[in-house]
């Protein structure tokens with residue numbers, strides 16, 4: 170860099186900390202290569218990656234250490250030995266790379282990134298998440314290519330072992346879907362597009378109804394009729410699920426207070442409670458107010474908490490559960506057996522009912538291990554003072570076996586699928 174002008178140009182296209190290209194520099198270099206068209210059959214790949222929990226590294230070890238980790242990135246790529254790679258840093262811990270696809274396969278990349286921490290003797294855990302975009306059309310805007318690689322990278326979230334994901338059109342569609350769902354929730358609640366469905370829980374001995382689980386369905390103005398599987402996960406990602414939960418709880422209280430259900434005080438309703446709302450606090454107050462407003466006995470309103478929610482269970486969560494039980498609300502442990510620490514949860518948190526997950530129930534006749542587990546879980550839960558509901562019971566044989574094992578309540582297609590409220594009341598609240 171001889172002149173001032175050279176220096177200005179250099180910094181317009183480079184990143185001061187790492188010496189890599191910045192966004193403008195990267196874009197311009199990639200465009201140049203793609204436009205050069207020396208060998209039109211060559212295929213190229215763009216990577217976009219970031220360091221998982223980089224903020225945490227900064228907070229725990231200080232900015233100097235954070236910068237050191239960022240400066241390590243060019244070295245990492247040198248070690249990979251990818252010919253003619255163009256590297257850039259977009260901002261913070263977000264990096265990009267461009268190279269000829271044939272030079273480096275994704276499998277090789279995945280292999281290389283395993284145990285980066287050990288391989289490079291880093292002092293703390295570093296995980297790199299890479300989104301891969303294989304360029305189809307060389308005229309596509311470079312920033313769009315980077316965005317696509319980013320969409321792929323976002324799908325890796327949560328996995329300890331996976332480092333790379335290759336962009337597919339389905340990933341983009343899924344992301345757009347999630348955005349539409351989140352953006353339309355508020356209006357949907359106002360327009361009452363979310364419908365309540367009820368699925369009975371039946372007594373295996375008397376064959377009478379004990380209560381029902383409250384489940385949502387969404388009559389979406391653009392997307393049509395949606396099952397929870399296509400909107401709950403989207404709302405869980407950004408916490409909007411809390412709005413849905415509160416809405417559903419209020420609907421449940423209204424149902425309990427309407428004329429038909431009031432004639433059947435023995436029928437209880439159980440609602441689902443998301444991890445977000447449990448963590449945020451305020452759930453007890455909301456429920457108390459609702460029960461007061463609609464004059465509902467707490468014993469008729471139950472709360473289901475899915476097992477995975479208890480992972481990293483904080484004292485806040487435990488206190489909320491205890492407070493709910495103190496005012497007479499039963500807590501159901503949902504999806505039992507699917508989390509990582511089912512027994513640990515049972516040991517630590519007193520609850521009222523255990524719902525055996527559908528995956529055990531559906532295999533109970535064919536898989537001896539599922540059978541043995543359920544057979545032992547039932548008496549154990551009973552000794553802990555809990556009742557048991559088996560979920561997803563579809564056949565008489567499943568019910569027979571579960572009853573013989575001591576299970577007193579079932580929920581499943583054998584008796585009823587989730588049905589709209591008016592249908593439920595017609596059938597069960599005569």
Ligand code: C2E
Pocket residue numbers: 368383384385396397398401410413414417441442443473475503504527560561562563580581582583587
């Ligand atoms: P979940 O709490 O485990 O609810 C039971 C699910 O199993 C329901 O699916 C139900 O339709 C299905 N199911 C019941 N019996 C059978 C059976 O015999 N066979 C089969 N194959 N499936 C059966 P659904 O309604 O699609 O709900 C899926 C999940 O979405 C629920 O799982 C629950 O975790 C969540 N969810 C639904 N509504 C809400 C809500 O309002 N708030 C929150 N936070 N979560 C909800």
Ligand code: CA
Pocket residue numbers: 382441473503
């Ligand atoms: Ca449930």
Ligand code: CA
Pocket residue numbers: 503504524526527560
């Ligand atoms: Ca369940």
